[in-house]
Amino acid sequence: MASSISVQDLTKVYDLGEIQVRALRGVTVDIAAGEFVAVIGPSGSGKSTFMHILGCLDRPTQGRYLLDGHDVSTLSRNALADVRNKKIGFVFQGFNLLSRTTALDNVELPLLYNGNGMRGKERRRRAHDALNGVGLSDRAGHHPNQLSGGQQQRVAIARALINQPSILLADEPTGNLDSRTSVEVMGIFQKLNTERGITVLLITHEREIAEYGTRIITFRDGKIVSDKPNTVRRMAADEFAALPLDTDSDADSSVPAASTSVGALDLDLDLT
Amino acid sequence: MSFFMIFRVALRALGRNKMRTALTMLGMIIGVGAVIIVVAIGRGAEEQITASVQAGGTNLITISAGNWNRGGVSHGMGSSPRLKAVDVEAIRQQVPGAQYLTASVNTRDQVIAAGENWQTRIEGTDVELPLIRFWDVELGTFFTSTDVSSAAKVAVLGSVVRDNLFGEGSDPVGQTIRVRNQSFKIIGVMTAKGSGSFGQDQDDTLFAPYTTVQRKLRGRDGTNISRIMVSARSADEIAGTTAQIEEVLRAQHGLIQGEENDFMVRTQDEMMSMLTSTTGTMTTLIIGIAVVSLIVGGIGIMNIMLVSVTERTREIGLRMAVGAKGQDVLWQFLVEAGALSLVGGLIGVGMGFAVSQALERSPLAWPTSVPPEWVGIAVGFSGLIGLVFGFYPAWKGAQLDPIESLRFE
Ligand SMILES: Nc1ncnc2c1ncn2[C@@H]1O[C@H](COP(=O)(O)OP(=O)(O)O)[C@@H](O)[C@H]1O
Ligand SMILES: [Mg+2]
Numbered sequence: 001m002a003s004s005i006s007v008q009d010l011t012k013v014y015d016l017g018e019i020q021v022r023a024l025r026g027v028t029v030d031i032a033a034g035e036f037v038a039v040i041g042p043s044g045s046g047k048s049t050f051m052h053i054l055g056c057l058d059r060p061t062q063g064r065y066l067l068d069g070h071d072v073s074t075l076s077r078n079a080l081a082d083v084r085n086k087k088i089g090f091v092f093q094g095f096n097l098l099s100r101t102t103a104l105d106n107v108e109l110p111l112l113y114n115g116n117g118m119r120g121k122e123r124r125r126r127a128h129d130a131l132n133g134v135g136l137s138d139r140a141g142h143h144p145n146q147l148s149g150g151q152q153q154r155v156a157i158a159r160a161l162i163n164q165p166s167i168l169l170a171d172e173p174t175g176n177l178d179s180r181t182s183v184e185v186m187g188i189f190q191k192l193n194t195e196r197g198i199t200v201l202l203i204t205h206e207r208e209i210a211e212y213g214t215r216i217i218t219f220r221d222g223k224i225v226s227d228k229p230n231t232v233r234r235m236a237a238d239e240f241a242a243l244p245l246d247t248d249s250d251a252d253s254s255v256p257a258a259s260t261s262v263g264a265l266d267l268d269l270d271l272t
Numbered sequence: 273m274s275f276f277m278i279f280r281v282a283l284r285a286l287g288r289n290k291m292r293t294a295l296t297m298l299g300m301i302i303g304v305g306a307v308i309i310v311v312a313i314g315r316g317a318e319e320q321i322t323a324s325v326q327a328g329g330t331n332l333i334t335i336s337a338g339n340w341n342r343g344g345v346s347h348g349m350g351s352s353p354r355l356k357a358v359d360v361e362a363i364r365q366q367v368p369g370a371q372y373l374t375a376s377v378n379t380r381d382q383v384i385a386a387g388e389n390w391q392t393r394i395e396g397t398d399v400e401l402p403l404i405r406f407w408d409v410e411l412g413t414f415f416t417s418t419d420v421s422s423a424a425k426v427a428v429l430g431s432v433v434r435d436n437l438f439g440e441g442s443d444p445v446g447q448t449i450r451v452r453n454q455s456f457k458i459i460g461v462m463t464a465k466g467s468g469s470f471g472q473d474q475d476d477t478l479f480a481p482y483t484t485v486q487r488k489l490r491g492r493d494g495t496n497i498s499r500i501m502v503s504a505r506s507a508d509e510i511a512g513t514t515a516q517i518e519e520v521l522r523a524q525h526g527l528i529q530g531e532e533n534d535f536m537v538r539t540q541d542e543m544m545s546m547l548t549s550t551t552g553t554m555t556t557l558i559i560g561i562a563v564v565s566l567i568v569g570g571i572g573i574m575n576i577m578l579v580s581v582t583e584r585t586r587e588i589g590l591r592m593a594v595g596a597k598g599q600d601v602l603w604q605f606l607v608e609a610g611a612l613s614l615v616g617g618l619i620g621v622g623m624g625f626a627v628s629q630a631l632e633r634s635p636l637a638w639p640t641s642v643p644p645e646w647v648g649i650a651v652g653f654s655g656l657i658g659l660v661f662g663f664y665p666a667w668k669g670a671q672l673d674p675i676e677s678l679r680f681e
Binding site for chain 2: 052085098
């Protein structure tokens with residue numbers, strides 16, 4: 001159920017009246033189904049723009065984008081919304097959870113738009129399963145402001161996975177997290193990638209985070225300047241096991257299993 | 273997204289900002305409340321008029337002398353058109369639809385009895401009056417046709433006249449009263465009936481044979497009749513009977529074709545519509561004002577929804593990122609606006625109802641009646657206002673670009 005991505009000569013120009021910002025200047029790349037690609041580059045190099053186009057949130061000014069062999073660069077707004085809903089899961093740096101809405105309702109959100117008229121009970125069951133998959137089943141009724149950063153990001157991941165996407169796009173997902181929770185989130189990504197074959201595109205400006213991927217693409221000034229397999233891959237599961245038991249008061253430690261082993265993040269996300 | 277889901281999401285969004293929701297609803301509450309109160313008062317007044325007109329007798333046709341529509345009562349060479357006893361007889365003979373009929377001659381005078389005196393309406397009438405007006409005698413009897421033909425000086429008192437001259441609840445049958453220095457024998461007292469169609473107290477009346485009133489109390493125009501009252505056999509026969517009466521009277525009065533009637537025939541329906549037309553005008557006027565206030569309420573909703581869409585730009589962006597289409601966002605805000613005004617409308621109906629009830633029980637004692645169809649109209653209209661005024665903000669939300677919205681601070 002993984003997806004392949006193929007872009008050719010992708011260009012994105014933001015027309016701001018007097019000036020034109022050329023965010024992407026001809027990006028060509030192929031990403032095979034099941035890859036874990038880290039995109040790295042300095043701020044302003046066009047990483048987010050690239051991700052938005054791959055995520056069908058935005059359309060390129062020029063160039064072609066084939067998702068699973070279909071050209072999506074010319075689809076209508078509604079058709080793009082469908083692609084986002086069914087094939088793509090997003091994780092943002094700022095979590096983007098709806099405040100004053102419970103974790104469960106946040107996770108359920110994409111199910112409201114999948115157009116198959118799923119019953120409320122079934123939706124909630126799935127949302128519970130997804131929360132359970134990220135070790136937060138006991139936080140279902142909590143609002144985002146009652147959760148730690150790591151927990152919020154895990155809610156966001158559960159939301160991204162609820163419609164069983166084939167691609168997971170994460171824009172600086174660890175940007176607002178401490179190193180320990182970053183490892184935890186990377187562990188979830190690696191697990192999703194290896195166990196469920198989800199194609200992962202991880203955007204970061206930190207080299208250490210990029211090293212969790214199987215392939216590292218480097219952006220500069222809207223262009224790819226290097227594209228190499230990662231030879232020194234970090235494995236979050238091993239690192240997590242090696243970490244000392246959490247001593248600070250991060251609320252994450254209250255997730256029982258997570259504090260002892262990344263096994264808590266067992267992705268029993270067989271949502272079929 | 274299912275409609276039920278959209279509705280739940282909308283209600284939840286409204287619940288988050290209770291103060292703002294309440295203030296926005298206030299416009300609708302006041303508008304709808306005003307409509308309900310005004311309609312309730314108008315309808316209440318109308319029902320009261322109807323009830324009191326009907327209390328005067330059902331299927332009633334009234335013929336009066338002269339024709340206002342002809343521009344003045346007088347015509348010809350100074351001789352006013354009049355109704356006479358022969359006209360009553362002609363109707364009785366020639367109009368089969370006329371079940372009961374009576375001539376009527378009215379005057380006002382001082383009535384004196386045992387040291388008390390009382391100014392009252394004196395109605396000269398005929399024996400069928402109790403049948404026409406569904407009005408029974410409480411004590412004694414009504415007068416007979418012999419009394420009428422002999423112009424006997426007998427009187428039947430309305431209960432108010434009796435109460436004022438002889439004391440409340442007393443039985444004055446057999447005693448005499450004096451009117452214009454002539455004594456009348458009291459032969460009966462009518463049951464109490466309450467206020468009539470024009471607000472006057474029907475019980476403040478003295479009944480006597482019309483012949484007696486013509487000859488003994490109204491010397492000037494001794495043979496004239498002020499009105500003829502006819503009750504048709506059934507409501508269905510009112511129109512036919514009215515036409516026949518007109519025909520008979522035109523023949524009686526020797527009117528040629530093309531000449532206008534020198535009398536007026538009015539049915540109860542016409543009386544009623546005459547009486548209710550003013551309340552109708554008032555109602556239309558105030559409903560106009562209420563509609564304006566509802567529109568102002570709608571503009572308030574539009575304003576708040578525009579603010580809401582702007583405030584929730586990031587939420588819209590996120591919903592779009594996870595698959596919401598423009599139409600999903602459109603519906604979300606449209607239903608929110610609709611729910612806002614609909615709930616406001618429902619509260620307004622409740623409030624209008626409560627105020628109407630309060631008015632009825634207050635010292636004002638205004639009769640009110642809330643017609644169910646107006647509750648439906650008010651609620652439907654308020655929902656509609658939400659949809660109409662909520663459309664532009666919702667449409668704006670639906671046009672937003674997901675990325676721009678997610679970046680919105
Ligand atoms: N919506 C936009 N309007 C105008 N300029 C934009 C917009 N989005 C991004 N840019 C510009 O495009 C360039 C690339 O931005 P971005 O893709 O966000 O880079 P990165 O994620 O690598 O930091 C930057 O110069 C940024 O200012
Ligand atoms: Mg960025």
